[in-house]
Amino acid sequence: MINGFHAHVYYDEQTFSQAAALCQAAQRRFNLSMGRLHRKQVGPHPCWSCQLGIPAERFQDVIPWLMEARNGLTVFVHGLSGDDLKDHTDLVLWLGESRVLDTSMFR
Numbered sequence: 001m002i003n004g005f006h007a008h009v010y011y012d013e014q015t016f017s018q019a020a021a022l023c024q025a026a027q028r029r030f031n032l033s034m035g036r037l038h039r040k041q042v043g044p045h046p047c048w049s050c051q052l053g054i055p056a057e058r059f060q061d062v063i064p065w066l067m068e069a070r071n072g073l074t075v076f077v078h079g080l081s082g083d084d085l086k087d088h089t090d091l092v093l094w095l096g097e098s099r100v101l102d103t104s105m106f107r
Contacts (some may be wrong), residue, residue, distance in 0.1 A: 002056060002079035005079055005080060006052065007063075009023055009052070010049050010073065013050070022069060022071070022073060025069065032053055033053035034050065038051065043048045044088055044106070045099040046100060049076075055057070072096070074094070076092065078092045085107065088106060
């Protein structure tokens with residue numbers, strides 16, 4: 001059972017300000033929890049990222065908005081089932097270009 005979602009907005013030095021604005025706008029508009037704007041790779045993510053916590057009941061509002069508002073940024077969305085490996089490999093959705101995650105930490 002999926003209990004919620006994380007959306008990880010990916011960026012680099014050139015798109016940092018754009019990603020920060022997107023994450024802050026999503027946080028304000030949907031009252032989402034927002035993680036740090038990392039300037040390094042964190043966890044399984046292949047580039048800099050910021051995490052947005054999305055309650056299951058808000059998915060239908062947040063994801064279409066992110067699709068339109070991402071303006072070229074890649075957003076990795078995954079379910080929260082309690083199984084980290086499954087969450088990051090099977091219960092996934094990519095907005096934009098998909099990337100390869102390092103899921104070795106979940107094995």
